[in-house]
Amino acid sequence: MKFDSPLFDRIRVKPSKDRRVKTDGPTCEWVGCREKATHRAPKGRGRENEHWRYCLAHVREYNQNYNFFAGMNDDAVMAYQKDALTGHRPTWKMGTGKRGAGRPNLDTAGDPLGMFKEFGGRAGPQPDPDHKPERRIVRNAERKALETLGLEASATTVEVKTRFKELVKRHHPDVNGGDRSSEDRLVEVIQAYNYLKTVGFD
Ligand SMILES: [Zn+2]
Known part of the structure; x- marks a missing residue:
């Protein structure tokens, strides 16, 4: 030019x-x-x-909403804000979406409940059916994440998604007058759901 x-x-x-x-x-x-x-x-x-x-x-x-946002990564905060424009319909886009496209950034998303630390740090080990001890850890993590959503170990992807949406609605601070315990519960639910997405529930 x-x-x-x-x-x-x-x-x-x-x-x-x-x-x-x-x-x-x-x-x-x-x-x-x-x-x-x-x-x-x-x-x-x-x-x-x-x-x-x-x-x-x-x-x-x-x-x-500080307690709710604290420790969330930027994408999660942005997703919440975007959501606020549409009346907080549960359209969370945390993490990276499809399996194989990467892993959700739990590192910066924070770990208020020590949940993922227990799973072996960060988002836990990669699922690998040929490597038994790791697979067992993932199984335990999976079961625990499902429990967090109030689901059985045999839950399907559809059940996970449906329950996640219900719980986000139920525990959203906006419908609970900013109640701290519901915020904590929501963070727990989101983390459990994000974890499940990384192990194939998506
Ligand atoms: Zn402004």
Whole structure:
């Protein structure tokens, strides 16, 4: 491209305008919000030097739900916020989705209940039918995760998904007046579900 062309001049005008807007201050990082970010909110456990930048309304909402967000990874917080726009229908998109596409980031999602530490650290070992001891650990982890969802060891993927949706609805802080115990329970449910997805329930 010729940098002295009229086209380049036209392109150049817009970025410099955008830069000017940015020097007025950062934009609120809440999904879908375009207000100025006038407040900072800590990202929580193990991320002491990291902050979200929010407008006043959203720093309030975040603080009200702080115990719920603390320790969640960025994707999870964003997913929640996006969800807030649609009235908190349980459309969680934590982790990485399909099996084989990667593993959910439990490392940064935090582990408030020590649940995954017990499974052997991080998201637990890779399921490997040829390696018996690891397979047994996965089986135990699987059973425990299913118990967390109130399901039998023989539960199917459909049952897991259905129960997960029910529990997210039931324990969502929005329907429980921000009750701390329901938040804890919800985190437990989400972690159990994410774990089950990594071992084939997806
Ligand atoms: Zn905002």
